[in-house]
Amino acid sequence: MQQGxxxxxxxxxKGKTTAAVGLGIRAYGQGLKVLMVQFLKGWDTGERKVIATxxxxxxxxxxKENDKFVWNxxxxxxxxxxxxxxxxxxxxVEAIMSEEWDMIIMDEIMAAVNYGYLPLEEVVEIVKNKPLKLELVLTGRDAPVKLIELADYVSEITARKHPMAKGIIAREGIEY
Incomplete structure (x- = not known):
């Protein structure tokens, strides 16, 4: 058994969810079972369609289906x-306790914590107490220091340019 x-x-x-999905695809390709739970995302995305297959x-x-950002x-x-x-x-928590999954992706968990919808301490406890074999992936802006300290990998994706600055809205197949 390899350590998670x-x-x-x-x-x-841009690219935090995309990186997590890519890691999940790699794990799936090697026979691992992957669960992705998305917080604060409900619009129809390309990754959702592929994962369904x-x-x-x-x-x-x-x-729930939701097609709005929190600020809207x-x-x-x-x-x-x-x-x-x-x-x-x-x-x-139920998925972790089932020990059915090799990898669990908590997509936009940072936003759920940072907007105050979930307590940071609960997420910290989940991370601290994960089963040894479980690979755990967390995404979202402004990762709290307490989670960064627990992580083995931390990748910070920086925006140097983004089309939104020119008024280009999210495009199907690229941003969602």
């Missing part, structure tokens, strides 16, 4: 997010 390590993809640049050994879980939501829409984030985190 902890990865963080963070930073303001890889089931049951690579699965993606989202609580009404107060009423935001109020339901904490409950949704809790469902996602509970799903991860």
């Amino acid at each position: 390590l902890i990865h963080i993809y963070t930073g303001a640049g 890889l089931e049951p050994c690579f699965q993606l879980f989202r609580y 939501m009404t107060d009423e829409e935001k109020s339901g997010l904490e409950r949704e984030m809790r469902i996602g985190l509970n799903y991860i």
Whole structure:
């Protein structure tokens, strides 16, 4: 049994989820079982369509369909997010306890913590107490120091240029 390590993809640049999905595809290609749980993402993405073709050994879980960023939501829409984030985190805890998965990707977990929808200490405890063989991948901007200290890999993706600065909106197949 090989030891599982902890990865963080963070930073303001584009590609954190893409890197995590790429790592998941690599693991899947070597016969590992991969679960990806997405927080604060609900729009139809290219990775979702591909991962669906890889089931049951690579699965993606989202609580609810949502096509808005947090900063574009009404107060009423935001109020339901904490409950949704809790469902996602509970799903991860159950998945970890099942010991069915070789890799679990917690996509945008940093945003769920940084927006205050999930307590940092709970996520820290999950990371600290993961099974020895489990590879754990966390993504999102502004990774908290407590999580960075626990990680074996930390990749910070920096944006030097981004088309949004020129008013180019997210494009299907590239940004989502």
